Amino acid sequence: MDDVRELPAAGPVRLWLVTTDPASTPPGDGAGVLDAEESRRAAAFRFDRHRVRYVAAHLALRGILGERLGRAxxxxxxxxxxxxxxxxxHGRPALADAPGPHFSLSHSGDLALVALAPVPVGADVEExxxxxxxxxxxxxxxxxxxAELAALAGPEERRLAVARAWVRKEAFLKGLGTGLSRGTDRDYVGVRAGSPGAPDGWSLRDVPMPEGYTAAVALGPEA
Known part of the structure; x- marks a missing residue:
């Protein structure tokens, strides 16, 4: 998979960065590989570029998991x-017929992020x-x-800090399995670079991304 690159490990979490740019992604709708629910979601996209990005991300996830499990x-x-x-x-996605690994998939713009871990995990990448x-x-x-944002110097610094906090929150909520329904003002994750907060039992890590993107991964307690 030339469009899939493994990133340096974040503790016990293995990470892959996927390029989903429609201009560089081979055409195809994932027929014969994606399941009925994935195919339904792909077909629901109004714009082809969004469908291509979705399909590329899910094919990459299946390829990574398939290699780990020894199956197609x-x-x-x-x-x-x-x-x-x-x-x-409608909680966290999981493998239907294997005990692990735990996994998480996120995609935004022309990138997707895949995370695999031995414990519950959430990943989020955002433009x-x-x-x-x-x-x-x-x-x-x-x-x-x-309060931390109010203490920052200017709008650009605050913009980057908000993005940092948002992906940390999304990663945690995805790993938890509630999504945004839990609310984004309930759990403190911090806004400062390099020092994320973490809800009890969880750890958070910022993940370096190409320019224009930010990402984080959340690692939970033993299931």
Missing amino acids: PEDVRFTRLACPGCGGP LPSVKVAEDLTAVLHPRER
Whole structure:
């Protein structure tokens, strides 16, 4: 997979960066490899470039997991765990017929990030927001994070700090299995570079990304 590159490990987490740029991604709809739910989601995209990015990310995830499990990508089977917040069948994705590894997939713009770990894991990659979007997101952060942002010098520094906090939150909430339904003002993750906070039992790491992107990975306790 020429468009998939393994990154330096973040502790026990293995990470891969996937290029999903439609201009450099081979054409195809994933037929015969993606399952019915993935195919349904791919077909629902209004714009071809979004569909191509989605398919490329999910094919990469299947290839990485298939290599780990010793099976073809199309033979990797997924399920959803129960949501820890409400008990509904929309929690963290998991392998349907294998005990591990735990995994997480995130995609934004022309990049996707895949994480594999021996314990619950969440990954998030995002394109950097505009100053306006960053200002809007500030209102839904934890009170301590808003205070930290208010102490920063200018809008550009705050923009980068908000992006940093947001991917940390998304990574944690994905690893937890609730998604954004838990709320983004409930858990403190911090905004400063190199020193993420972490909810009890979890660890957070910032992941270096190409210019214009930011990413983080969250590692949970033993399942």
